[in-house]
Amino acid sequence: MKIWTWDEKNLPSVTHAIRTAVAATVSVIIARLVQMPEAYWAAIATLVVMQSTLGATLTLSIERIVATAVGASVGALEANYFGGNLFAFALAIVLIGLLSIAFRLEKTAYRYASITLAIIVLIPRSAPAWTIALHRFFEVSVGIIVALAVVAVWPEQPSAAKSADE
Numbered sequence: 001m002k003i004w005t006w007d008e009k010n011l012p013s014v015t016h017a018i019r020t021a022v023a024a025t026v027s028v029i030i031a032r033l034v035q036m037p038e039a040y041w042a043a044i045a046t047l048v049v050m051q052s053t054l055g056a057t058l059t060l061s062i063e064r065i066v067a068t069a070v071g072a073s074v075g076a077l078e079a080n081y082f083g084g085n086l087f088a089f090a091l092a093i094v095l096i097g098l099l100s101i102a103f104r105l106e107k108t109a110y111r112y113a114s115i116t117l118a119i120i121v122l123i124p125r126s127a128p129a130w131t132i133a134l135h136r137f138f139e140v141s142v143g144i145i146v147a148l149a150v151v152a153v154w155p156e157q158p159s160a161a162k163s164a165d166e
Helices: 014-033 040-049 052-080 086-103 107-122 129-153 157-163
Strands: none
Touching: 014 040, 014 129, 040 052, 040 129, 040 157, 052 086, 052 107, 052 129, 086 107
């Protein structure tokens, strides 16, 4: 039994690595220019959704934006009304699961929404929960929009994109 293996067709291409670096950097620059308080979330969102093709990136981007909106909304409500109560936190994660079922979101989106909830609820901040939730949503949205723009403007060669998506 091998613990670690790799498949050559799943390795990133040099072009993909450079595009990803450019996209993540542009995301941070834009987030800083508009003075987002936690600009690094824009870069993280870019890194999460960067794929080889526009179609693959768009699919993951939509999922990520919806999940962030759900997690930020539930997180703001939970933090506003229950603070750091861990029982309320656990119930909020269950609620996100139920909302994911209702919105027909996949498990990946459920994870993203739950991570957003945890970031909003568990990290102590002085700003109101709704402000933190909105910042998080906008920071992630900037990162996703930049990723989509870079993939649309700078497509990988078909052979590299096909290998990465298989």
